Amino acid sequence: MARKRLVELGDLVAKEGLIAHGRGEAFDYLLGEATCPPALEAIKAAAQTIREAKAPVISVNGNVVALAAEEIADLSKMSDAKVEINLFHRTSERVSGLFEIMKGVGIEALGEEVDDTIPGLSSERAKCCSEGIGSADVVIVPLEDGDRCQALVDMGKTVITIDLNPLSRTSQTAHITIVDELTRCLPLLIDAVRGGVDVDGFNNKENLKEVLGFISDRIKN
Numbered sequence: 001m002a003r004k005r006l007v008e009l010g011d012l013v014a015k016e017g018l019i020a021h022g023r024g025e026a027f028d029y030l031l032g033e034a035t036c037p038p039a040l041e042a043i044k045a046a047a048q049t050i051r052e053a054k055a056p057v058i059s060v061n062g063n064v065v066a067l068a069a070e071e072i073a074d075l076s077k078m079s080d081a082k083v084e085i086n087l088f089h090r091t092s093e094r095v096s097g098l099f100e101i102m103k104g105v106g107i108e109a110l111g112e113e114v115d116d117t118i119p120g121l122s123s124e125r126a127k128c129c130s131e132g133i134g135s136a137d138v139v140i141v142p143l144e145d146g147d148r149c150q151a152l153v154d155m156g157k158t159v160i161t162i163d164l165n166p167l168s169r170t171s172q173t174a175h176i177t178i179v180d181e182l183t184r185c186l187p188l189l190i191d192a193v194r195g196g197v198d199v200d201g202f203n204n205k206e207n208l209k210e211v212l213g214f215i216s217d218r219i220k221n
Helices: 002-008 015-030 037-052 062-079 092-104 146-154 169-173 182-195 204-220
Strands: 056-060 082-085 138-140 158-162 176-178
Touching: 015 204, 037 138, 037 158, 037 176, 037 182, 037 204, 056 062, 062 082, 062 092, 062 182, 082 092, 146 158, 146 169, 158 169, 158 182, 169 176, 176 204
Parallel strands: 056 082, 056 138, 138 158, 158 176
Antiparallel strands: none
16 A cells, blocks of 8 residues: 555655555564564554654655655644755755645645755755754654754754664664654554653663564564
């Protein structure tokens, strides 16, 4: 179903995004296509961080909009987080098309007119909005690339990501990594934000080790 959504949107999703989705599916099989216990702890930590943020921003690319526009809208409304579209393969057609999708689910996204830059990046993903990512204290970056994740951390942002690969640069760089499938994870994250759950002493490196242990145990069994 998720792959069908990506294909249906055609040129609004980059070919590289389709390849990345395929890699993610492989890791989801290793997880048993279910949200593992360490991911549930990461969701609690992410929800607490989002609730405590002063200026949270959800940064979305073509895959995220294609797969989960409605869920992103729900998370934005629940957390008062702004939504900013940020693309590696940026064209006017893709930007306008993705903005229309987000508008259709009730979100006036940022990112169409960019006036700020993420230091340390040379790609189109360096472009951002001063009232969005530029001034955010917490940035939620589902399906992120490692270079920009590192750049956001270097800017002093607290970075939350959703990534099925616990060994990716993004997963290893972010402050909180939820190792889960995007459309399965977001409703749980929304509920956790709504429910006001807390977690003590979350350690991302240790949580990722627990995910790898979970995968290892599944393979052995």
